[in-house]
Amino acid sequence: MLLPGIVLLLTLVLHAGLVxxxxxxxxxxxxxxxxxxxxDSDEAVRQALDAAAGxxxxxxxxxxxxxxxxxxxxxxxxxxxxxxxxxxxxxxxWLPAEATMRVEHR
Amino acid sequence: MTAGPAHxxxxxDQGTAGLLTVLAGMLLTxxxxxxxAAATDVGMAAxxxxxxxxxxxxxxxxxxxxxxxxxxxxxAAALLAEANGARLVGCCSxxxxxxxxxxxxxxxxxxxxxxxxxxxxxxxxxxxxxxRPDGEAVDPAVLALLGGDLLDRPAADAGRLHRPVHxxxxxxxxxxxxxxxxxxxxxxxxxxxxxxxxxxVAADAGLVTSARWRGGYGKTVTIDHGDGLATLYxxxxxxxxxxxxxxxxxxxxxAVGCTGVCTGPHLHFEVHRAGRPVxxxxxxx
Numbered sequence: 001m002l003l004p005g006i007v008l009l010l011t012l013v014l015h016a017g018l019v020x021x022x023x024x025x026x027x028x029x030x031x032x033x034x035x036x037x038x039x040d041s042d043e044a045v046r047q048a049l050d051a052a053a054g055x056x057x058x059x060x061x062x063x064x065x066x067x068x069x070x071x072x073x074x075x076x077x078x079x080x081x082x083x084x085x086x087x088x089x090x091x092x093x094w095l096p097a098e099a100t101m102r103v104e105h106r
Numbered sequence: 107m108t109a110g111p112a113h114x115x116x117x118x119d120q121g122t123a124g125l126l127t128v129l130a131g132m133l134l135t136x137x138x139x140x141x142x143a144a145a146t147d148v149g150m151a152a153x154x155x156x157x158x159x160x161x162x163x164x165x166x167x168x169x170x171x172x173x174x175x176x177x178x179x180x181x182a183a184a185l186l187a188e189a190n191g192a193r194l195v196g197c198c199s200x201x202x203x204x205x206x207x208x209x210x211x212x213x214x215x216x217x218x219x220x221x222x223x224x225x226x227x228x229x230x231x232x233x234x235x236x237x238r239p240d241g242e243a244v245d246p247a248v249l250a251l252l253g254g255d256l257l258d259r260p261a262a263d264a265g266r267l268h269r270p271v272h273x274x275x276x277x278x279x280x281x282x283x284x285x286x287x288x289x290x291x292x293x294x295x296x297x298x299x300x301x302x303x304x305x306x307v308a309a310d311a312g313l314v315t316s317a318r319w320r321g322g323y324g325k326t327v328t329i330d331h332g333d334g335l336a337t338l339y340x341x342x343x344x345x346x347x348x349x350x351x352x353x354x355x356x357x358x359x360x361a362v363g364c365t366g367v368c369t370g371p372h373l374h375f376e377v378h379r380a381g382r383p384v385x386x387x388x389x390x391x
Contacts (some may be wrong), residue, residue, distance in 0.1 A: 002127065007132060013138040020146030025155035031160065038164070072168075074189060099157045100189035102165040102182065 017092060018085035026081040026097035029053055034059065034077040034099035042066045045077070059084040061093070069103045074101045126254040147217045148226060155215040158192030166198045167209040167235035175239060179209060187213045196334075196380055210234040212334075212380050218339035232381055267389045268355050270339060271362060271373045273300030279385040294383040295338065295353035296376035302343055302371040308353040309337045309375075309390075317345045317359075323374065324366025327359050336382075340374035341366050 028053055038046040042062050049058055059080040068076055076098060083093040122178040165186040166179035179198045187194040196212035214228030310330035318324040323340035327347050330336045343363025347353055364371045377386040 005131060006130075009135045016139055016142045017145075019328060020149060023146060024149045024153045024292055025116040027157060033152075033177060034157070035160070074186070076189070083322060092307060099161070101161045102168060102186055104164070104168060 004033050006060040019083055019095070022081060022083040022085065023095050023097070025056075026095045027077065027099070029058065029081060030079055030099040033062075033079060034075065034101040036076055037062050037066075037069075037075045037103075039102040039104050040066075047065050049079070053081065056084075061100040069105050071105045073103050073105050140363075144219065144222050145227045147219045147222045147230060151217045151226075151229035152231065154191050155213055155229050156233070158187045158190035158213045158215065158339040159211060159231040159233035160184040160191055160235075162194060162211045162352075163209060163233040163235040164215055166211055167207070167237045170198070170207060170209055170237055183211050187211075187304060191215060192231075193228070193357045194266070195228070196232075198377075199380070199382065207237045208234045210382065211235070228336050235270075247266055253307075265334075265390070267337070267377070267386075268307065269298075269373050269390050270309050270337070271298045271300050271304055273298040273304065273362075273373070275299075275387070276372060278387065279383075295340075295374050296386045298362075298373045298375060300359070300362045300371065300373060302363050304371075304373075305358045306339050306342060308359050309355070310335075311355045312337075312353060313347050314347045314351050314353055314359070317347050318347050320366070322367035324368065325360065325363065326329075329353065329359075334350070334379060336378040336381075337375040337386075338374075338378065341368045341372060343371075 029049060032052050033045050033049045036045045040048075042065055043050040045062055046060060049060060061078045063076050063078070064073075070103050077100075078096070078098040080096050083095050086091075137268075145353070154340075162183040165182040166308065167388045169179045169182040178340075183197045184194040190213075192213040194211065195214045196210075199210040200207060210232060211234075212230055214226055214230045214234045215222045217226060260275060276294050276299040277293060279293055279296055306327075308329055310329075310331045312329040315328045315330045315336070316334050317327045318325070320340070323338075325342040325345050326338060326340045328336060328338045329346060329347075341363055342360040343365060344361040347359035348363075353359060362371050375386055376383050378384070379391050
């Protein structure tokens with residue numbers, strides 16, 4: 001009776017830690033994507049994100065899109081990264097992050 | 107006469123022990139989750155601060171007079187810091203090396219949890235971005251045009267620090283040919299020539315953050331004076347100050363020597379503003 005309870009609590013703490021780690025990772029990915037968006041196309045942003053995220057599923061939104069980005073204005077990347085936490089139990093936790101950069105001359 | 111049982115209610119005792127175990131488990135779990143939440147909060151604040159610092163520095167560099175940007179670096183940096191959930195703490199320290207202008211900013215992000223925020227305050231990050239235009243070397247007037255908190259500090263703090271040792275300045279801050287390596291590189295402090303064993307004193311009151319051997323610096327003491335100001339004392343023959351202790355202005359912290367990479371007894375003295383070395387001489391009386 002006691003052992004399963006301890007295992008359950010430890011699992012809870014472990015997965016809470018994973019959520020925390022993945023939140024920081026998501027923020028790093030958003031920064032990377034925003035930096036790319038400031039100097040390149042949306043396709044390049046997607047490629048940079050995929051390269052940085054590895055096998056983590058990521059949803060991406062870039063505002064404004066590449067066609068409407070003007071040097072000197074800002075571009076904001078909003079993304080959601082699927083956390084590894086609780087995945088073993090069939091639950092999907094999506095973690096949001098966003099970053100804004102100044103659009104530069106290409 | 108019959109003897110009573112040793113434990114009149116063994117089932118009740120077991121129940122109490124079980125309840126206490128469950129309570130202890132819940133308490134430990136709560137503490138562990140709070141620790142994880144606090145660590146996550148600080149980690150997130152640091153990550154957001156890094157993002158904001160990068161964005162602000164790039165914006166400041168891109169709008170500097172050298173880059174021909176509009177609006178000026180400070181408003182642009184403030185806008186980008188705010189857009190990333192941060193506050194601009196310092197802008198826009200600038201340094202020029204040849205044709206490259208480095209613009210530096212400092213931003214701060216407040217952790218979301220009040221308990222964490224009360225303990226850490228703003229989580230800061232510093233970032234620099236470079237502008238490399240075609241043409242001539244960076245005009246000093248451009249640096250003056252940039253202005254900003256960090257640039258203004260030396261004037262505000264002029265004469266704040268006590269001279270760390272009696273001796274003449276044998277090498278100042280800035281580009282020079284290194285006396286040992288022979289390479290041209292920036293000298294990040296000022297050298298005071300003095301006989302070996304001459305007492306070295308703290309330039310101002312502060313907390314000794316380290317007192318140890320540091321590679322080419324030899325035996326070195328660093329002191330945090332607060333408000334983003336720190337000093338470093340290198341090549342000493344003896345270290346008196348202990349890490350973690352507070353020292354007062356003028357207190358002896360070591361002795362002049364020639365430890366590490368050096369050619370003769372002297373004190374290498376650095377002043378760091380927001381983590382970056384600056385010319386120490388304007389700070390000295």
